[in-house]
Amino acid sequence: MPATPLLDKVRYPDDLKKIDDRDLPQLAAELRAEMVDAVSRTGGHLGAGLGVVELTIAIHKIFDTPHDRLIFDVGHQCYPHKILTGRRDRIRTLRQEDGLSGFTRRAESEYDPFGAAHSSTSISAGLGMAVAAELDGKSRNVIAVIGDGAMSAGMAFEALNNAGALDARLIVILNDNDMSIAPPTGAMSAYLARLASGRTYMGIREVGKKLTAYLGKTVDRAITRAVEHARGYVTGGTLFEEMGFYHIGPIDGHSFDHLLPVLRNVRDNAKGPVLIHVVTQKGKGYPPAEAAADKYHGVNKFDVITGAQAKAKPNAPAYTSVFADALTLEASLDDKIVAITAAMPSGTGLDRFASVHPSRCFDVGIAEQHAVTFAAGLAAEGYKPFAALYSTFLQRAYDQVVHDVAIQGLPVRFPIDRAGFVGADGPTHAGSFDTTYLATLPGFVVMAAADEAELKHMVRTAAAYDDGPISFRYPRGEGVGVELPERGEILEIGKGRVIKQGSKVALLSFGTRLADCLLAAEDLDAAGLSTTVADARFAKPLDHDLIRQLARHHEVLITIEEGAVGGFASHVLQFLAEEGLIDGGLKVRPMIMPDVWMEQAKPEAMYTRAGLDRAGIVSTVFKALGQKRGVGLGAAG
Numbered sequence: 001m002p003a004t005p006l007l008d009k010v011r012y013p014d015d016l017k018k019i020d021d022r023d024l025p026q027l028a029a030e031l032r033a034e035m036v037d038a039v040s041r042t043g044g045h046l047g048a049g050l051g052v053v054e055l056t057i058a059i060h061k062i063f064d065t066p067h068d069r070l071i072f073d074v075g076h077q078c079y080p081h082k083i084l085t086g087r088r089d090r091i092r093t094l095r096q097e098d099g100l101s102g103f104t105r106r107a108e109s110e111y112d113p114f115g116a117a118h119s120s121t122s123i124s125a126g127l128g129m130a131v132a133a134e135l136d137g138k139s140r141n142v143i144a145v146i147g148d149g150a151m152s153a154g155m156a157f158e159a160l161n162n163a164g165a166l167d168a169r170l171i172v173i174l175n176d177n178d179m180s181i182a183p184p185t186g187a188m189s190a191y192l193a194r195l196a197s198g199r200t201y202m203g204i205r206e207v208g209k210k211l212t213a214y215l216g217k218t219v220d221r222a223i224t225r226a227v228e229h230a231r232g233y234v235t236g237g238t239l240f241e242e243m244g245f246y247h248i249g250p251i252d253g254h255s256f257d258h259l260l261p262v263l264r265n266v267r268d269n270a271k272g273p274v275l276i277h278v279v280t281q282k283g284k285g286y287p288p289a290e291a292a293a294d295k296y297h298g299v300n301k302f303d304v305i306t307g308a309q310a311k312a313k314p315n316a317p318a319y320t321s322v323f324a325d326a327l328t329l330e331a332s333l334d335d336k337i338v339a340i341t342a343a344m345p346s347g348t349g350l351d352r353f354a355s356v357h358p359s360r361c362f363d364v365g366i367a368e369q370h371a372v373t374f375a376a377g378l379a380a381e382g383y384k385p386f387a388a389l390y391s392t393f394l395q396r397a398y399d400q401v402v403h404d405v406a407i408q409g410l411p412v413r414f415p416i417d418r419a420g421f422v423g424a425d426g427p428t429h430a431g432s433f434d435t436t437y438l439a440t441l442p443g444f445v446v447m448a449a450a451d452e453a454e455l456k457h458m459v460r461t462a463a464a465y466d467d468g469p470i471s472f473r474y475p476r477g478e479g480v481g482v483e484l485p486e487r488g489e490i491l492e493i494g495k496g497r498v499i500k501q502g503s504k505v506a507l508l509s510f511g512t513r514l515a516d517c518l519l520a521a522e523d524l525d526a527a528g529l530s531t532t533v534a535d536a537r538f539a540k541p542l543d544h545d546l547i548r549q550l551a552r553h554h555e556v557l558i559t560i561e562e563g564a565v566g567g568f569a570s571h572v573l574q575f576l577a578e579e580g581l582i583d584g585g586l587k588v589r590p591m592i593m594p595d596v597w598m599e600q601a602k603p604e605a606m607y608t609r610a611g612l613d614r615a616g617i618v619s620t621v622f623k624a625l626g627q628k629r630g631v632g633l634g635a636a637g
């Protein structure tokens with residue numbers, strides 16, 4: 001553990017107030033060392049937090065948190081904040097089962113006034129809090145810290161637009177490190193780079209005049225000095241000013257000489273909305289992070305000296321890379337195929353696709369809503385767009401899926417990554433709802449891959465399917481190790497497959513629980529319960545013949561999926577009820593994710609807790625047959 005004599009004196013932000021400004025750089029160095037050591041043991045989001053060490057210290061030093069509200073956008077940069085707000089003793093439990101969340105969380109601390117993990121929400125939430133303070137007649141500062149990547153999202157602009165019009169007393173700190181997870185894309189990013197390079201600066205005398213006019217005569221001359229020092233200036237006529245914000249910066253986000261006077265003056269004098277443009281470096285202060293292309297955005301456990309990250313030896317290729325390689329192959333054979341990512345090129349594997357088909361891959365920034373409607377436009381013109389999104393982020397674009405894609409019957413393809421539990425990122429990132437919200441839409445084809453070979457088939461099937469929207473889901477992590485075909489096959493739409501025929505119990509799987517079903521079937525067969533295992537492949541359209549056959553020739557029918565209530569099982573139950581197939585006493589048990597927010601843990605542990613594993617399946621069958629067995633949360637009985 002690093003020696004941290006100064007940091008040891010700071011448990012809460014009040015302790016910071018006693019530390020002399022001149023000692024803050026030392027405190028920052030110790031805070032960085034503590035964070036690097038902690039994340040080297042847990043893994044997690046490192047680069048973003050390293051970049052905001054000085055900013056976090058300065059905010060807590062100047063403002064009166066938690067009375068003043070400090071909101072971090074996304075929240076992945078909040079580790080220094082957690083260390084300074086009473087959570088240092090648990091910082092080495094970050095993202096572990098029963099440990100600290102990797103994001104801000106209201107339930108975790110009064111210093112986290114707003115939970116996050118999805119991006120671009122901080123200005124809206126901050127505005128709500130600022131307006132609430134005004135309505136309550138309370139004097140309170142509200143500070144939203146938002147990155148340049150998060151600032152590219154539409155929601156951030158909706159909030160700026162509203163804040164400017166309301167003239168609310170809100171402080172937005174734009175933390176511009178010129179990075180998203182990947183290098184940022186888009187005109188906004190280029191605009192910020194122009195601002196940061198100072199090309200649109202005003203003369204320093206005008207800076208002083210402008211600050212005085214806005215902040216009143218009390219303006220601290222140190223601001224002018226700080227700004228001058230930073231070789232950045234208060235800019236005139238910026239987009240933010242046009243939207244009603246008072247815009248300060250760019251200033252050096254690693255210099256307390258720049259941060260402290262600006263924050264003090266804004267705290268003491270600001271009236272309406274203010275935007276402080278702070279320039280920082282992602283990964284700052286830890287050489288391996290500074291040197292890495294992704295600035296150590298998200299890392300596994302690593303060696304602090306070398307920066308080398310632990311890599312588990314995979315038994316099988318990751319679903320993401322199987323998807324990316326399959327799509328790359330299909331695109332080589334069909335020049336109408338294009339791919340879209342919303343700021344997740346490496347996470348979705350589309351960086352691999354882009355290396356072969358650069359002109360047919362579009363990173364639209366953190367803009368899921370736009371990504372979907374952009375895909376709809378491409379589809380309307382005869383292209384075959386694959387809008388590759390994580391299940392959890394597709395939630396943000398639901399109206400676009402309904403209104404722009406589904407109602408118009410446009411053949412947009414939705415590869416849905418991170419379906420099911422994702423582990424350390426916890427409930428904000430779990431892919432729980434996509435089957436529910438997609439399979440309810442008329443005309444949508446909804447598939448789930450049972451293994452990596454099936455995923456290849458589904459990529460090819462989606463490429464070949466032109467009659468309307470189609471989705472296929474697959475989880476985070478590696479496949480099950482099945483043999484992979486050179487190229488996927490085109491699946492018959494709405495047809496499942498029987499993997500193993502039995503006679504008493506039927507296990508009908510949708511997705512990658514199939515492997516556990518096969519293991520459970522071994523146990524059930526051994527117990528004298530002859531078990532059929534089927535892979536539904538489709539939640540919509542359902543394979544009616546298959547379900548009829550399972551219902552008519554078995555005593556127990558179990559459905560299982562990595563999704564919430566309202567998904568595959570609901571469609572099966574609806575069909576069974578409509579056809580009268582449960583009237584004769586068939587014992588149907590839907591196995592789904594439990595109706596709770598499942599906390600972070602290793603994915604396998606989460607599935608066990610949910611009862612969605614081999615033991616949970618066996619137990620559910622026995623319970624259905626009237627025998628008691630211990631089950632997890634999600635197992636129906």
Ligand SMILES: Cc1ncc(C[n+]2csc(CCOP(=O)(O)OP(=O)(O)O)c2C)c(N)n1
Binds near residue numbers: 048119181343
């Ligand atoms: C709605 C949504 N889409 C995508 C993501 C994935 N994501 C997390 S952090 C991040 C990049 C954020 O960049 P920026 O705001 O500049 O913060 P930095 O990491 O540079 O500090 C992305 C794309 C997300 N959290 N939320």
Ligand SMILES: CC(=O)[C@@H](O)[C@H](O)COP(=O)(O)O
Binds near residue numbers: 076118
């Ligand atoms: C904060 C955020 O949203 C991303 O960094 C996310 O944690 C990435 O998840 P994966 O590691 O599954 O790509």
Ligand SMILES: [Mg+2]
Binds near residue numbers: 148150175
């Ligand atoms: Mg950034």
